[in-house]
Amino acid sequence: MSAARKIRLVVLISGRGSNLQAILDQAASGELPVEVAAVISNRPGVQGLERARQAGVPALELDHQEFADRPAFEAALIELMDRYQPNLVILAGFMRVLTPGFTEHYRGRLLNIHPSLLPKFCGLHTHERALAAGETEHGASIHFVTAELDGGPVIVQAKVPVLPGDDPDTLAARVLEQEHRLYPLAIRWFAEGRLRLAGEQVLFDDQPLVKPLRMTPC
Numbered sequence: 779m780s781a782a783r784k785i786r787l788v789v790l791i792s793g794r795g796s797n798l799q800a801i802l803d804q805a806a807s808g809e810l811p812v813e814v815a816a817v818i819s820n821r822p823g824v825q826g827l828e829r830a831r832q833a834g835v836p837a838l839e840l841d842h843q844e845f846a847d848r849p850a851f852e853a854a855l856i857e858l859m860d861r862y863q864p865n866l867v868i869l870a871g872f873m874r875v876l877t878p879g880f881t882e883h884y885r886g887r888l889l890n891i892h893p894s895l896l897p898k899f900c901g902l903h904t905h906e907r908a909l910a911a912g913e914t915e916h917g918a919s920i921h922f923v924t925a926e927l928d929g930g931p932v933i934v935q936a937k938v939p940v941l942p943g944d945d946p947d948t949l950a951a952r953v954l955e956q957e958h959r960l961y962p963l964a965i966r967w968f969a970e971g972r973l974r975l976a977g978e979q980v981l982f983d984d985q986p987l988v989k990p991l992r993m994t995p996c
Contacts, residue, residue, distance in 0.1 A: 795826020878925035900928035
């Protein structure tokens, strides 16, 4: 394992940026060896952009609705992102399906957080679907992003119990609390050189990851 180095992040958002805030806080405190080089939103005026500004981070808008199609938007997004020379790109509530061209451009340095225990409940409305399915546990997953939607190799997961009387909002709040711990953990591993993607295989401390790691509960 190599020593931690300060890596450059670009964070993509579409909304309030609560996971972004967890990253910004740990970067500011020195707990996370990263520089958040830029935050980019495909939706103008969202709360996450203000979080970035408050942290002194460039907060940029690139409205996908101003482009003729998905490839045109992604070409502009890649051009904008690459100005900041990111070592790692973080999807933090970025609500756009990405094309294979985009995911290949950032292969091995593109992470996403998904609010379910993948491979269960890919896509949207995960909390509602977990409750409808009668699940007894739920959670969040960090994975490398590939061309398959929510299908890239999973790195680490956090579990929460599904409690009697839960509704989608209470369950989402319990999962989100763990997301705020989970994402900085995976980013730290990447910065420390402990985590990388080799082909379709996650390597952790240079050993193939047979199954996702589990975050230790508080």
